[in-house]
Amino acid sequence: MTDQLSRVFAALADPTRRDMVARLTEGDHSVNDLAAPYDVSLQAVSKHLKVLEDAGLVTRTREAQRRPVHLEAEVFDLMTKWIERYRRQAEERFGRLDAVLARMQDDDDPSSTHPQEGTAS
Amino acid sequence: MTDQLSRVFAALADPTRRDMVARLTEGDHSVNDLAAPYDVSLQAVSKHLKVLEDAGLVTRTREAQRRPVHLEAEVFDLMTKWIERYRRQAEERFGRLDAVLARMQDDDDPSSTHPQEGTAS
DNA sequence: ACCTTTGTCAACCAAGTGGTTGACAACTGC
DNA sequence: GCAGTTGTCAACCACTTGGTTGACAAAGGT
16 A cells, blocks of 8 residues: 555545544543453554554554553544545535535534635636 | 455455545446456446445446446535544544544645644643 | 446455464562 | 563454456447
8 A cells, every 4th residue: 555645545444544533632542441442452452553653653662661641633634635625626526615615614612703705616 | 354344445455446436426327338447347336336335335226237336425424523523533632633523625735734732742 | 239338246366454362571579 | 681661573364456358238329
């Protein structure tokens, strides 16, 4: 898997890894800690973490004999940029940009309004 | 791959498929048309389209002997919702929500320095 | 009717993925 | 030093993936 964007998408294509990422938003966790809820071996979790690390989504440092896992949320931007770019383009094409912008404001909390309307139809 | 969100992420983890999606934002394309730029067989492209279709990203209808491929941009929302939810949560946790909101509106703010103020545990 | 165009299905193959178990490395604490 | 805790590495296995080629189905053009 050559490019990082592909690695990020691939990393998040697994429900277990998405759940790990979700839990890491609460703060750093040790590997054992992360592994607890899943019914797989610690080694399997270690592999999942390697995938997340290769994608740039997490970093691991050392602290005593623990290896705390830390989420690097900046990488999300890679995806959102890609997604937003083409979503916007597609919706414009279909002449439904208004509906999209409205939905974007409804779905999220109201503080996230995107005041930028492009070439509306 | 059980859930749709996983299928969508997996579908976009391939550069060829991402490129197809990008081109489909310009409008519908026939399979041959879509296949033209890539140095793979038509069957391989057909497989890629099946992956995109199973993820709900495209639909295919019939029109003469052609099978025009149509992008369903709504599925992007599945991802953006997931991403935004946890990104937001992570950024809040790190006490950098202001910077994030600013970046979301500017879309290209070079202030990527994050001084890691003492919120870390 | 027949042939061409367009695309899918089936079988196959090499490489990758997600899981396992066993060995072992790194660090802590007695 | 030695035992325990924490985590990784290596080998292996079943399954999936992305590619191939060959056969064939569906619709149009003549």
